[in-house]
Amino acid sequence: MSNIVSVVSQNEVAVITINNPPVNALSAEVRSGLLDALTQAQADKSIFAIVIQCEGRTFIAGADIKEFGQTPKLPHLPDVVLAIANSSVPIIAALHGSVLGGGFEIALACQYRVGLKGTTLGLPEVNLGLIPGAGGTQLLPRVLGLSKAMNMIITGKSIKLPDTADNALVHAVTDSDVLACALEFSHTFVKSSGGQKLNNKIVEQDDAEDIKQHALKNLVSKRKGQTAPLKALEAIMYTTQYSLEEGMKKSRKLFLECRDSPQSAAMRYAFFAEKKAQKPKLPSISAPLKNIEKVTVIGAGTMGAGIAMCLLASGLSVYLLEINAENLERGMSYIKNTLSSSVKKGRISEQQAFEQLARLTGTTEYSSIADSHLVIEAAFESMVVKQDIFAKLEATVSTECILASNTSYLDIDEIAYVVTHKSRVIGLHFFSPAHIMKLLEIVKTKHTDTNVISSCMAFAKTIKKQAALVGMCYGFVGNRMYASYGREANFLLLEGCSPEQIDKALVDFGMAMGPLAVNDMSGIDIGYKARKENPNLSVDPAYFLAANLLVDSGRLGQKTGSGFYAYDEKLNRTSDPIVMDIFKNAAQKLNIVPQSYTSEEISERLVLALINEGANILQESIAENAEVIDTIWLNGYGFPRYYGGPMFYAQQLGWKYVKEKLLALHQQTGKDWWKPSTYIDSLL
Numbered sequence: 001m002s003n004i005v006s007v008v009s010q011n012e013v014a015v016i017t018i019n020n021p022p023v024n025a026l027s028a029e030v031r032s033g034l035l036d037a038l039t040q041a042q043a044d045k046s047i048f049a050i051v052i053q054c055e056g057r058t059f060i061a062g063a064d065i066k067e068f069g070q071t072p073k074l075p076h077l078p079d080v081v082l083a084i085a086n087s088s089v090p091i092i093a094a095l096h097g098s099v100l101g102g103g104f105e106i107a108l109a110c111q112y113r114v115g116l117k118g119t120t121l122g123l124p125e126v127n128l129g130l131i132p133g134a135g136g137t138q139l140l141p142r143v144l145g146l147s148k149a150m151n152m153i154i155t156g157k158s159i160k161l162p163d164t165a166d167n168a169l170v171h172a173v174t175d176s177d178v179l180a181c182a183l184e185f186s187h188t189f190v191k192s193s194g195g196q197k198l199n200n201k202i203v204e205q206d207d208a209e210d211i212k213q214h215a216l217k218n219l220v221s222k223r224k225g226q227t228a229p230l231k232a233l234e235a236i237m238y239t240t241q242y243s244l245e246e247g248m249k250k251s252r253k254l255f256l257e258c259r260d261s262p263q264s265a266a267m268r269y270a271f272f273a274e275k276k277a278q279k280p281k282l283p284s285i286s287a288p289l290k291n292i293e294k295v296t297v298i299g300a301g302t303m304g305a306g307i308a309m310c311l312l313a314s315g316l317s318v319y320l321l322e323i324n325a326e327n328l329e330r331g332m333s334y335i336k337n338t339l340s341s342s343v344k345k346g347r348i349s350e351q352q353a354f355e356q357l358a359r360l361t362g363t364t365e366y367s368s369i370a371d372s373h374l375v376i377e378a379a380f381e382s383m384v385v386k387q388d389i390f391a392k393l394e395a396t397v398s399t400e401c402i403l404a405s406n407t408s409y410l411d412i413d414e415i416a417y418v419v420t421h422k423s424r425v426i427g428l429h430f431f432s433p434a435h436i437m438k439l440l441e442i443v444k445t446k447h448t449d450t451n452v453i454s455s456c457m458a459f460a461k462t463i464k465k466q467a468a469l470v471g472m473c474y475g476f477v478g479n480r481m482y483a484s485y486g487r488e489a490n491f492l493l494l495e496g497c498s499p500e501q502i503d504k505a506l507v508d509f510g511m512a513m514g515p516l517a518v519n520d521m522s523g524i525d526i527g528y529k530a531r532k533e534n535p536n537l538s539v540d541p542a543y544f545l546a547a548n549l550l551v552d553s554g555r556l557g558q559k560t561g562s563g564f565y566a567y568d569e570k571l572n573r574t575s576d577p578i579v580m581d582i583f584k585n586a587a588q589k590l591n592i593v594p595q596s597y598t599s600e601e602i603s604e605r606l607v608l609a610l611i612n613e614g615a616n617i618l619q620e621s622i623a624e625n626a627e628v629i630d631t632i633w634l635n636g637y638g639f640p641r642y643y644g645g646p647m648f649y650a651q652q653l654g655w656k657y658v659k660e661k662l663l664a665l666h667q668q669t670g671k672d673w674w675k676p677s678t679y680i681d682s683l684l
């Protein structure tokens with residue numbers, strides 16, 4: 001018997017306990033331990049029921065993801081699942097925490113499930129480019145019905161265990177001791193009923209094909225380019241044709257195809273990259289992390305209000321500070337309206353909205369924010385404005401309070417110039433809309449204290465953001481790389497490509513949106529103003545000329561009804577021939593010869609620009625590792641997860657190939673930024 005799976009007999013019930021911290025993942029040792037424990041329990045004639053439970057914070061959270069990509073070890077999980085499903089002694093799963101992936105498959109194979117209130121259940125395999133590989137696609141439709149099961153499996157979204165038993169998904173629910181509940185259920189119900197057979201029947205559903213077509217439609221928009229959800233759909237449909245065991249065999253084949261696919265390798269990499277980004281290497285500290293409960297947000301515009309909403313949703317108290325009552329009222333109304341619309345859409349309850357608003361205080365007085373633990377400045381992107389705010393903060397809040405700027409580009413060391421204790425100044429760069437976007441770029445300056453950094457990393461977890469710690473440079477990691485990507489889109493416009501052609505190429509590559517449609521949405525004038533403040537960026541006359549010309553002609557993007565595209569009142573996008581005329585004239589003046597490009601050439605050029613800038617960032621140690629960069633691009637810029645992020649994508653292309661392509665672009669354009677980063681040489 002393994003150390004991590006034990007079995008004890010308790011009053012004629014065998015209790016199998018798995019103890020494999022941190023999340024009881026189904027490693028080879030757990031799988032073989034479980035099989036041994038089952039055999040031992042089944043051999044004991046005094047036993048009438050078996051309970052499977054887990055130690056620690058959760059039931060089994062899935063297969064051990066680290067094992068994928070390595071030589072498979074016996075026993076395979078489907079065999080363990082089948083051993084449970086075919087057990088002659090009834091098995092009860094005692095659930096708590098997160099019951100995910102292979103963990104949920106084990107629970108579904110048990111004849112009964114009892115659970116702690118608040119337990120989450122899910123088959124998130126598609127998020128790893130996989131399908132449930134140990135019978136989940138065959139078991140869940142037999143428990144929940146085709147439609148519900150399909151929705152859960154192809155979205156990968158978890159559900160909460162029902163609060164009361166439904167005798168399908170769960171047979172008893174408790175809010176205290178789940179093992180005690182399982183034992184009581186065994187004695188009061190299982191012993192007398194003698195157990196039940198697992199549902200092995202073919203799922204009969206007249207509208208199965210309609211349900212499948214509906215799901216397919218959703219996949220096209222929500223899981224663009226991903227193969228695993230399509231395979232999951234195929235596997236789920238086996239339940240309408242085959243028995244459980246036959247369906248399991250056939251779906252296993254689809255699982256193996258997914259497991260060995262480049263998409264799954266990239267998505268598994270992304271899973272661990274995000275965890276790594278949350279744990280930067282920092283000197284150890286003895287002082288406790290700062291307690292952050294009261295937060296001030298300065299600026300009640302779209303960004304400030306979004307940040308405030310994100311903090312309120314995480315249970316924090318928020319002061320929203322504006323320079324005048326009118327601006328404040330606008331921001332407060334925006335928050336109230338957004339919350340009431342969330343209530344109408346059923347995302348939060350009326351009570352939750354009420355509680356959130358009760359924790360929000362609007363003010364125009366610095367004196368009323370004196371007890372803040374953290375201030376996040378989200379004011380206008382101007383050094384003068386920001387320094388003025390930080391000087392006021394210096395005179396108002398305690399020296400223990402962390403002072404953060406949400407600037408996207410500005411030098412935070414320069415902002416901190418007006419502050420005496422510079423070690424408490426940091427960048428907290430949210431992405432718009434801040435209450436929805438997952439990424440938080442945490443920017444350390446040369447003075448930021450380790451305790452302040454660690455406290456902000458912990459704060460990111462509290463507000464359910466994906467943290468990525470980066471160093472100071474213009475645009476930090478995300479926007480610095482985005483500038484190189486946008487730069488190439490602008491050059492291509494002067495070389496004769498249309499905005500539609502460029503955007504389509506990047507959307508076909510897998511980006512959530514094309515760069516020019518994004519620019520229209522965020523406002524072309526934002527980058528324009530930033531470039532004016534930092535003239536070094538515009539040394540090349542063609543660099544962002546296309547965007548600059550649009551701004552000069554009053555086309556600022558969606559907000560003015562025109563930018564790279566024309567927009568109607570509903571913000572529907574159409575192409576505008578005037579735009580191409582503007583670019584054509586500019587190109588002629590600069591003697592740029594029009595060329596034609598394929599979609600692949602366009603996307604490759606923009607992605608190579610990202611990769612080279614990312615490599616420069618690593619060379620300069622602005623990001624600690626490639627995982628930080630990829631985390632930023634996956635969570636803040638819609639880079640396709642099935643490519644793992646720009647740096648993982650480069651590695652998959654091969655760094656030698658990347659270098660050759662960069663050298664060719666350098667030769668073709670003569671532009672210095674195409675010189676391959678020296679970091680790439682270190683990888684060859």
Ligand code: 3H9
Pocket residue numbers: 022023025058061062063064065066077078098100101102103105124125128130131132133134136272275276
């Ligand atoms: C599957 O099951 C396939 C089957 O259908 C078929 C097989 C044949 N494996 O997230 P946390 C590590 S696919 C290995 O910070 P939390 C994680 O890396 C799997 N390691 O904690 C971290 O390590 P470190 C389907 C795992 O409380 C530590 O545990 N299941 C696994 O914020 C703590 O994690 C999933 O996709 C794993 N499965 O969240 C579930 N899971 O400390 C994936 C976690 O070294 N996991 N680790 O950085 C989760 O969603 C979250 O971890 C969970 C806990 C919600 C469980």
